[in-house]
Amino acid sequence: MSFVVAIDGPAAAGKGTISRAVAERFGLAHLDTGLLYRAVGAKVLAGGDPVDVARALDPVDLENDDLRTPAVAQAASEVAVIPQVRRALVDFQRAFACRAGGAVLDGRDIGTVICPDADAKLFITASPECRAARRHKELMDRGMDHTFENVLADVRARDARDSDRATAPLIPASDAVQIDTSDLTIDAAVAQAVAVVAAARQQKG
Template sequence: MSFIVAIDGPAAAGKGTISKAVAAHFGFAHLDTGLLYRAVGAKVIAGAEPVAAARALDPVDLENDSLRTAAVAQAASEVAVIPDVRAALVAFQRSFAGRDGGAVLDGRDIGTVICPAADVKLFVTASPECRAERRFQELSGKGTDTTFETVLADVKERDARDHNRATAPLVPADDAVLLDTSELTAAQAIAAAIKVVAAARS
């Protein structure tokens, strides 16, 4: 029996951390759908055509350590606005969501487009400054040479592109539970999410 948890939100709001923890807590499978677009973006950087790359995507492509770089993130955001790329990845995501045993999918349009009938919808957000600080600390910890101002500008640019794109813009589903993590620790945000999912399953 399937049970779908859709977790959406902007970059660096904490949805990935929350999604993995929720999946582990309930024994559900987890899919970071952003990695699908990053994997396509990485293939485009390597010279592939975006739509062909999306249609040929293999689960093994999601295990590439280089998918977390800023260049790949930028390429991912750019290919994500291509309707044929999105269409090619929708079936992949819906198939994953429908598996037996439950699934948690996190991304930008899970609750609105990919799984509008999900059992639980969460929209995880935080202020741009808070998200930029988290991303800056993450990148700095990996030895990436950048500044907070650069990261903040990138966060705001991605937000604008994600919110304003014609296809599947980043917006909360009408029935999504909003979770603002600006003032929460990771543990507090995870606990809040688990509480929402547990209530829906009872």
């Protein structure tokens, strides 16, 4: 049975952790679609043209160890507002979603654009301050020296850019179940998501 789970949300809300846990729990393939844009962003930083890079993107490009740096994250957010880049990556994502056995895709426009007919849709969010604190800790743990204020400013800037773009803005799908992780433990957030997906699977039969 093909079963597609669409999980959207802003940066550092916890959608990646939740998506991986849901995929493992139900035996589904997982795609962090943000890596597609990060891979394009990384190649643009190296001098590539964003549209050309997006059209030629290869799955192996998603394995680059440098895709989690702040500079690449910034570049990813910037290339993501380019309509031609988004169009070039849509086919990649939809093909992944259609694979036998089902899949979990997480990103910013999965439930609204990439897989509007997904069997289960979640929108994972948290306050900007909470998300900035998580991202700041992550960067500090990696030995990167960034102030909390700068990380918070970056989070807010990315939120505005993602939400205000003309093509596929970051908004919850009308039928998505929203989970605010601001005051939830990882286990509690995962449990809520798993319950939503389990109910959708049962309904589908």
